[in-house]
Amino acid sequence: MTEPAKPIIQIQNVSKRFGKVTAVDNVSLDINAGEFFVLLGPSGCGKTTLLRMIAGFELPTEGRILIDGQDMAGIPPNKRPVNMVFQSYAVFPHMSVADNVAYGLKIAGVKGGEVKDRVAEALELVKLGGFGERMPDQMSGGQRQRVALARSLVMRPKVLLLDEPLSALDAKLRAQMQFELSELQEKVGITFVTVTHDQDEALSMACRIGVINKGEVAQLATPSDLYEYPSNRFVADFVGSVNIFEGKLTLDEPDKAAVDCPGVGKIYLNHGVTGPHGADVWIALRPEKIYLHVPGEGKAVKAAAQDAPDGYNFARGKIKGMSYLGDITLFEIELDDGARIRVSRPNLSRHDQEDFTWDDRVSMHWRADSPVVLLG
């Protein structure tokens, strides 16, 4: 049996108001010891304020925050078992890398030999062993970010708070650092809490993600659950690309359901959704879950699926837009019933993008377990 997860941070009914602005609105969530937790949300949703309250730089207007079981009310930032890495990865430009990393230890009164060992260990951890004598301006952006990480890790906090840690890096370096951060977190076993508005970053690094919308937790889930089972329209739309159709629930049995979507038609599901009959609902359908038939293939696919008519959904339409993105091609298709649907298709061979052109009549299908029914 696996041990039950132990919360190291408990956020209990926390709100934060700045004058008339409610930045954080009655948030309750637990962050477990040793997990990589990401707070994800659009600009202004309150995620940084939440992180700053954990760090102690802001105080909750209501509610309380416990770290390792201890109520943080009245405990200043430097007395909390946390350390924060800032967005701008501020390193002191006039100090060598080693002196930058040693700075916090010296302030904390750690003595000579131990400082040297811990600095060397922290630099090794972030793959900067041997860089101690360099000055920050002799390093790349990615390396400076690692110095900032080493400066925090050297303090051996229970929790490392990272505020948009990769936002200053270019896309390629960011992708590499996402791997490195996850690897590092696993190696040191410290709880990482990161704030980002970048969904790819969140999905690739997190054990769990808390999606924040307008100061509230919109959903708390693992990356794959968040993507595959979004619980509301905000999350479905914010995390990944998605088609959202409004409709009415017209059939709801334990093993099947149907939603009538104007502009699309009836969308079948192979499971019940236990919603009120006739309820207004939304269907979320990811573009990559839709299979686009090459011209002439549609009839054969439909015939082959005759044995399981409830297992698939079929639709027809006309290609109104195509974007070749290298690994995939993204299609915008106007369905015969009028709605527009986005479909992505992997380019498995070099010539796949030549299979289609604008205004082609196409058919498509998707499995009955692909759509997600959203009640709100």
Ligand code: ATP
């Ligand atoms: P971003 O990604 O842009 O940093 P965020 O999700 O981190 O956004 P917060 O910085 O937490 O959002 O801000 C949430 C809300 O609180 C915003 O409306 C912001 O303007 C407001 N806010 C944050 N800090 C203060 C402050 N010190 N004084 C007044 N309003 C503030």
